Amino acid sequence: MDDVQKMITRRKTLSLLAGAAAAGVLASYGLFSTQSQTPSQTRDIRAVLAGAGRVNPPDQYVEFMEWLAEVSKNIETGKEPAVALMAESAALAVQRIDGEFFLASGLASRLDVSPYPVHVSKTLSSLTVGASIYDAVAVESFDVNLFINYFTPVQDFMEKYREYTYEKFRLDDFLPESLNLVGVYPPKLDSGGEKGNVVMLPFSTPTMINFYRRDIYEKNGHEPPATWEEYLEDLKALNNPSEGFFATAQQVGSDVGIVTEFNNLVHSFGGRLFEVSDGKIIPVMDSDAVVEALKMYSSIRPYADPASISYDWDAVATAMRRGRIVQAILWQDYAWMMDDPVRSVVVNKVGYKPNPAGPAGSFHQFVGDGVGLVKNGKNPVAMWLWLQWATEVGTRIILMLDEKARVVPIRRSVLMDRNVQSTLENPKFSSVKVVKEILEMKQVASIPPLPRANQVFFIMGRYLRSGWSGADPRQTLREMKNEIESLDSLSY
Template identity: 25%
Template structure:
């Protein structure tokens, strides 16, 4: 999921870093030979002279690594070529590569829904690498990764196997103009009858009323109280799902398990339930008072509008904090999303890095060295500090480092850490929002955001939209998936 914002922020920085720091012309593509291997007491140097190709979406950790691959090459003697693509193009390229029987890309950015679930059989079970006495082990082991992320990004169906290591962790939270909430706090509290300060204890109904208050009372400071990523796009499914789950709606039975571990046969879609329809009705009501441009925005669009001072608040991916702090330092605040009548949900969009099962034995070993290094605490800390992106750690131990803890307060040299208190709550098992991890999700997702878009533009009622989605998703699931 390409979550980089517009303007003088991460998209431009990432592009520059990738162009300057990464070789995008693959060396040795199509070669049938295995990687070189030598017997040495240094496990990190045994594949010296090898070349790896890493295919990734354009994300913050990849940009930071691409801007400075030298530490990995100095450590291992391995050259790493990094190719970045938009996610849809990446999925197509990976599918072709896995079907070819030969690994052009040894290391794969494996989106849980578009790569891991449909193509899990084409990825290496990384337990075999961690158990190999001839290879370096993960520092801190698998247990150092945040558990919900390890499951959501790394596992599929089998709760013991893991096919990726958590690599990035974008999560939707409540982003708001802290300066405006401070300025109008007392007036809002008096008019609304509750403390408007954003927190996970606020409700979606209160969020609606706060947005409405800004629309009516603060037009000299901000144009709209809220904005959303409600374009007919994956972003719309993400934005809506937070509300759906908070109302007790679910895409399938056992939704938490289907989201966390995954399923090849999730059963019938449950979007025709009363709870799901109630969530859709509220979402339609909320969007009716939001910035009208919301139906044209994905996450980039709403992020740019927030930074431009157009919105008092919005739900968006937490990693936009780096851009917020660059453009309007000190003015943004971050909180978990509001709760609904039944639950709290904060959509998780993280991804792991995997090894192609088409790799030859020494290639596989070299690829494991890259995975261990790229997800290590030292590299994640370096990524946090990088001017080429930032990213967010996926390891518990990194968040416990004193300098990382200190960065949670302004002025912060690691601006994404300003969201740490919010995302720590968002990643709790009962609060993390996990879309269904099923092989056919991409097609289901298209059905979902297409019908939601019709609902928002007056083409159907919430009840009809939910029933139409259910009917289409049931058809897709019944057809199954053959990879």
């Protein structure tokens, strides 16, 4: 994302200023005493939030913050929970309102927000030396296997710190799609039975949907495509490379990008990349259905921006918001950028819909990331309070209603909120509504967490790029499967 590093740098600067200004700020809001520097509630929490600019907060948020202010009195000063997050829309949105956690608790959290590759590298480096600088770490579902041994199950925290666990906190309120894929390990690929230990709390729900230039379709009097065949026809009609204007762009330059983008088609054609049986992960990507999916994926190439060979999801989103392309299969997280006049030349011109359907229907790559509580973290109680706040129903209502985030809820209770339901009828939030309906209809495509995920994705990315470029799809997929099978057994 274009402004990530700028935001991180600004965050560090603000954190330095915050230490010097904290006493004055807290005194002006009237929440804590500046005499003893010990948190003490002196004003109504709603008034405190209003003083910080939070007007008409959800009742659920106020109730939680009142509880947070009360229980935080028992925590000694100087505790600063440190959490490492990936620089994606949910994390950036939480970062923007993190000061409200400080106002209620008196705990100055330290948020380290980095792009995905940097995040994985530095958090693993910290954890493997046995003296992590983090109390909690965000992890993509693909990478759970790399981090699982460094986390304490959430239920253990709930039991050990009962007095610091919000009475309305419920694990079963998290969306099952998120909890089963990223929260539980080994993952639960069905919705029945006991879930076992929850190793991470779901934090975001990245889901791929169809972005399209609504203004162009309306001008031509056409409906956006409902099937992959219609999608391909539209690409042919809309492609105009002589003007530097392309029908679409694809995430071919990124191993994870090309695999996840392709997986939308795999499921819609009735195939799977992997199956899980008795704890073993079995590659099955050489089926007839996956072959047909690769044929379709490759047929899109002539109408895609030629720079797609180097594109990841950020680059595709950039092409969309700069008006270079008409269509994209892209993570919903980027929807807010399309309407940001600072970043976009297509404000109010982009529409959102489910992905085109194949023979098996319309499916949508779903990843999800969670936050795990690090074993032997230095600030376990403070960290547990922060994580509850960041995933609390009221907080998530605020994040969903934030036009610069439009974060898809991770809690069922958020979707039941009347204000949320009303807001979802606003066209600005149509991307969230699309994902909500996808989840309700269970049109989700996912890839199970993979041992040695980086190695497996590298293999898959290399072969898919070959197939995308025109190599025989059946031979390409057979060789991909054989190379993955040559690795040591993939199992949980």
